[in-house]
Amino acid sequence: MSTTLFNLQQDHIAQLQRAYTAILTDQGFDSLAIYSGHASVHFADDHMPPFQTYGHFMHWVGLADVQHSWLIIQPHQRPQLYLYAPADFWHLPKHLPEEPWVAEFDVHFCSDKISPPLVGNAAVIGDIERLTSNAQQALAAEKQPEPLVKALDEIRLFKTPYEIACVREANRLAIAGHQASQAAFIGASSELDIHLAYLAASRQRESNVPYQNIIGMNSYAGVLHYQHYDLSAPKQRYSLLVDAGRRFRGYCADITRTYAGPDAPSLFGELVTAMHGLKDELVRCVSPGVSFVSLHEQMHRHLADILVAHDLFQGTAEQAVAEGVTRAFCPHGLGHSLGLQVHDVAGLRHSDGSPAPAPDNHPALRLTRTLAPGMVVTIEPGLYFIEMLLAPLRQTSLPINWRLVDRLSPCGGIRIEDNVAVTESGFDNLTS
Ligand code: GLY
Ligand code: MN
Ligand code: MN
Numbered sequence: 001m002s003t004t005l006f007n008l009q010q011d012h013i014a015q016l017q018r019a020y021t022a023i024l025t026d027q028g029f030d031s032l033a034i035y036s037g038h039a040s041v042h043f044a045d046d047h048m049p050p051f052q053t054y055g056h057f058m059h060w061v062g063l064a065d066v067q068h069s070w071l072i073i074q075p076h077q078r079p080q081l082y083l084y085a086p087a088d089f090w091h092l093p094k095h096l097p098e099e100p101w102v103a104e105f106d107v108h109f110c111s112d113k114i115s116p117p118l119v120g121n122a123a124v125i126g127d128i129e130r131l132t133s134n135a136q137q138a139l140a141a142e143k144q145p146e147p148l149v150k151a152l153d154e155i156r157l158f159k160t161p162y163e164i165a166c167v168r169e170a171n172r173l174a175i176a177g178h179q180a181s182q183a184a185f186i187g188a189s190s191e192l193d194i195h196l197a198y199l200a201a202s203r204q205r206e207s208n209v210p211y212q213n214i215i216g217m218n219s220y221a222g223v224l225h226y227q228h229y230d231l232s233a234p235k236q237r238y239s240l241l242v243d244a245g246r247r248f249r250g251y252c253a254d255i256t257r258t259y260a261g262p263d264a265p266s267l268f269g270e271l272v273t274a275m276h277g278l279k280d281e282l283v284r285c286v287s288p289g290v291s292f293v294s295l296h297e298q299m300h301r302h303l304a305d306i307l308v309a310h311d312l313f314q315g316t317a318e319q320a321v322a323e324g325v326t327r328a329f330c331p332h333g334l335g336h337s338l339g340l341q342v343h344d345v346a347g348l349r350h351s352d353g354s355p356a357p358a359p360d361n362h363p364a365l366r367l368t369r370t371l372a373p374g375m376v377v378t379i380e381p382g383l384y385f386i387e388m389l390l391a392p393l394r395q396t397s398l399p400i401n402w403r404l405v406d407r408l409s410p411c412g413g414i415r416i417e418d419n420v421a422v423t424e425s426g427f428d429n430l431t432s
Contacts, residue, residue, distance in 0.1 A: 051065060070082040167339070182240075185240045278299070314400075330381065
């Protein structure tokens, strides 16, 4: 472990102690129990789906796979971790990492599933609906108090230097996977083989990925969250889109790259280059005080410029935005907050906790905040040929070059996604 991460983590825990003490005191709570959550076995079986520890629990310990465990936080007290560690010869017991947070906690290994010890006016948060009804009734605490959860979400939105270092490290590991994916595509591999090359190079098993790898070739590059992997490579190789991440100590990378294949029209390669340029330009605009909604609108204006410059739209860029043409070519938002969750908390609220929903004409936007130092966001402009969205435009007289659209549609689409921290003076691209 590097000294830097060691010191940064100590500072992170100290900052969490201060923030939780202030919030619990302010809201009149003497203790808070945070439940890790747990996975349920498949019906009538003993296998479980992949699991992710509750975010506010991970915020302290950085472990994404802790189940049936409790964290007790009290103002000005050492955190108490009740770690479920049954005597079990079927499984390896959970080992604690050699990280400085461990020395700051009192750790209790529990051979049974416990009810957390609470004192005074207590609150409990986490996925407690999954507990048995007896276990839920035993919790003498206010359950999921909304002002408390919102206040804790708010501190998650602003990352400490330790958290930013973790996202950077997650990016470094994920980039190795992306490089291997590109090489596998050049070598005419199938989607499944590209997926396996990604996992191997980014050093992770599939059950640990922060979200299911999106690895789509040809028209599947235009399926936004494509979830299938073809076992054999297609005869014609037009395109590959890889949207894949990595966790490091709980923190996520969320990176997308798109490649033109040997059978793509040269225009597709030019559009990939243009979309890289658009991503870089939008990253350079990341700065404190910038409205993410405005940045999203800027993406649409520049996407319109790209459509016009490449003869896909034969009117003006202003018309392409005003008539909803750019929204048909890019139906998702510019990006989202990134942290312990890929789509991290508090993106659609004001700082006082009141709702800040996405604009009516951009319903998929997941972040409406004004950028401020410590936020980490994705910047992920896209350009797709999705017939379901383009079909209504075919019924209009809008000057869309359908001949070119039809030539490009076997390429599916393009998304380029980087992870960016907002600094005091601008931005820090964690992906580059
Ligand atoms: N990988 C999911 C997203 O980019 O939001
Ligand atoms: Mn992504
Ligand atoms: Mn994303």
